[in-house]
Amino acid sequence: MTTWRATQKANRRAELMTSAARLFAERGFAAVSTGDLGDAVGMSGPALYRHFASKEALLCDLLVDASERLLEGGRGLTSSGGGPREVFDALIAFHLDFATSDANVIRVQDRELANLPADVNQRVRRLQREYVREWDRPLAALRPDLDDAERETRLLAAFGLLNSTPHSAAPSGERAGGILAGMARRALLDD
Structure with a gap:
């Protein structure tokens, strides 16, 4: 208790x-x-x-926490038992929601990740790679014609689009998020 x-x-x-x-x-x-x-x-x-322990420890915890929450959410969606397209759409919606509701964290990560101590930077990057792998499974099922390198390139580009939401959503709000989600979907699936 x-x-x-x-x-x-x-x-x-x-x-x-x-x-x-x-x-x-x-x-x-x-x-x-x-x-x-x-x-x-x-x-x-x-x-x-x-x-x-310090202001730096606060920054470290902030970025590790964000990466852990993304990974946990991604794992929850990929283990939900849905079909690849359903899971993929849910992952896009989840990430977009994270990027808009935690816009400040996205901005801080963009700016400060390289300034973390090496061990924490490596931990955050490991968590990020695991999160990318959660996306890769449904993408591989939907696009078996793509090799590993092309899927990774497409995924990283899609994350760039979705993570730009905090920088681009202010003028047009939800509309910008919807546009970016559609662009990410097309970049990943060509549809």
């Missing part, structure tokens, strides 16, 4: 991660101080250290 205190600590940690994603996306990691992070959630900057 989770205690009230543990729940409050988990909630504060999640609040810090959400605020950090917003601030890092707006200003860049280096331009955000621990004081800025504390102010964003109504606590002192040094109180951050009750939840994270």
